[in-house]
Amino acid sequence: MPPLTFDMFGFSQPILSCLAALNYSEPTPIQSKAIPAALEGRDIVGLAQTGTGKTAAFTLPTIARLAEDIPKTKKRKIRALIVSPTRELAAQIHDTVKRFTPKVPLRSTIIVGGVSYHKQKHALQHGVDILVGTPGRLIDMIDQGVVDLSEVETVILDEADQMLDIGFLPAITSILELLPKERQTMLFSATMPKEIRKLTNNHLTNPVEISVIPEKRTADRIEQKVISIGQKAKMEAISDLLLEYEGEQIIVFTRTKHGADKVQKRLSVSDIRAAAIHGNKSHNQRERALNSFRRGNTRVLVATDIAARGIDVPGVGLVVNYDMPEVAESYVHRIGRTARAGESGVAISLVSTEELGLLGDVQRMLNISIPATDTNGEPVELEIPRSSGKKQPFRRRKSGGGGGQRRPRGSDGN
Numbered sequence: 001m002p003p004l005t006f007d008m009f010g011f012s013q014p015i016l017s018c019l020a021a022l023n024y025s026e027p028t029p030i031q032s033k034a035i036p037a038a039l040e041g042r043d044i045v046g047l048a049q050t051g052t053g054k055t056a057a058f059t060l061p062t063i064a065r066l067a068e069d070i071p072k073t074k075k076r077k078i079r080a081l082i083v084s085p086t087r088e089l090a091a092q093i094h095d096t097v098k099r100f101t102p103k104v105p106l107r108s109t110i111i112v113g114g115v116s117y118h119k120q121k122h123a124l125q126h127g128v129d130i131l132v133g134t135p136g137r138l139i140d141m142i143d144q145g146v147v148d149l150s151e152v153e154t155v156i157l158d159e160a161d162q163m164l165d166i167g168f169l170p171a172i173t174s175i176l177e178l179l180p181k182e183r184q185t186m187l188f189s190a191t192m193p194k195e196i197r198k199l200t201n202n203h204l205t206n207p208v209e210i211s212v213i214p215e216k217r218t219a220d221r222i223e224q225k226v227i228s229i230g231q232k233a234k235m236e237a238i239s240d241l242l243l244e245y246e247g248e249q250i251i252v253f254t255r256t257k258h259g260a261d262k263v264q265k266r267l268s269v270s271d272i273r274a275a276a277i278h279g280n281k282s283h284n285q286r287e288r289a290l291n292s293f294r295r296g297n298t299r300v301l302v303a304t305d306i307a308a309r310g311i312d313v314p315g316v317g318l319v320v321n322y323d324m325p326e327v328a329e330s331y332v333h334r335i336g337r338t339a340r341a342g343e344s345g346v347a348i349s350l351v352s353t354e355e356l357g358l359l360g361d362v363q364r365m366l367n368i369s370i371p372a373t374d375t376n377g378e379p380v381e382l383e384i385p386r387s388s389g390k391k392q393p394f395r396r397r398k399s400g401g402g403g404g405q406r407r408p409r410g411s412d413g414n
């Protein structure tokens with residue numbers, strides 16, 4: 001029987017009081033399974049999506065283990081390394097580490113692209129116990145001799161399948177090869193494509209395998225609708241939806257960076273507080289946009305797939321697919337931005353005739369038929385082609401997550 005309270009893991013009082021302050025009363029299923037194994041120092045392969053509480057599942061035991069043995073020396077060496085595919089996810093993980101360590105004397109920092117080297121080097125020279133970073137910048141800093149991995153005891157690879165999609169696999173492999181052989185390795189991934197399985201076989205030792213398929217898949221908790229519409233009428237439909245869903249915060253997904261900017265500008269002209277996040281925005285711009293959205297100062301966040309994946313913003317009532325995603329699995333990630341933490345949510349896809357094939361890919365993957373209306377709300381029967389003709393990589397019917405298009409190495413996605 002897995003533990004039902006955090007006390008049962010034997011965490012120290014500072015950690016327990018911090019969990020209580022955050023209202024974490026009960027561990028989530030992945031936490032119940034991963035924390036005891038991680039505390040024992042076991043390697044872990046976790047098949048889990050965001051929203052399952054996986055960040056705490058790997059940060060809490062890591063913090064607890066490091067806190068047991070805090071070096072007396074002033075100059076700290078990196079003992080835990082957490083690698084994440086995107087800057088936003090890295091920032092989110094680092095925030096979680098900070099939230100759990102206000103009363104634990106461990107130091108942490110984050111190194112990601114798009115931020116000045118100077119500041120990051122300064123933090124590292126000061127000495128940290130926990131380092132969170134993205135693969136590209138990590139490799140840069142290792143090459144420059146600023147990051148020393150010789151004392152790493154625990155390494156965590158989060159969203160491994162997304163790292164593969166972005167083209168970070170060679171960077172990850174290089175990093176793993178630089179780490180001490182005696183170490184704990186945890187790898188989390190929403191899907192398990194064969195490249196990730198191979199990485200696991202080559203770099204983990206006798207790992208505990210943990211799989212958390214949400215009781216009711218997020219997609220099932222979300223009310224999904226399709227509006228059949230011409231491409232040119234989509235902007236007007238967004239304005240109508242903003243009225244219909246008054247008071248709700250909304251994420252609008254576009255296929256391209258240019259499309260995201262266009263929608264954001266059109267909304268801003270109509271005095272709607274909107275921000276866009278995509279790969280052409282600087283780290284600071286993305287952070288500012290996300291924080292403003294989290295605080296509720298921005299009502300509409302317009303985003304491309306890679307920029308928004310894994311981003312956890314509670315209280316998003318509506319997700320709109322302005323463009324249908326080219327890869328069906330992105331649909332699951334997109335709509336999963338609503339209905340966080342067991343809440344309900346609505347996902348509306350604006351589908352033009354040209355996009356019917358992509359809608360078909362989504363329906364086949366989820367094995368559902370999404371009800372469709374015209375712009376007046378009248379039900380319509382759509383003629384869905386048998387296939388969009390787009391290659392759908394890493395399709396996993398049951399897990400409902402992961403996948404995506406491969407991108408060249410070093411690309412920051414869109």
Ligand code: AMP
Pocket residue numbers: 023024025026027028031049050051052053054055056312341
């Ligand atoms: P994650 O899957 O790590 O992105 O976590 C999803 C959300 O669940 C985050 O907002 C966490 O703060 C929250 N969360 C994680 N674990 C718990 C818990 N045991 N109790 C309550 N909330 C949690």
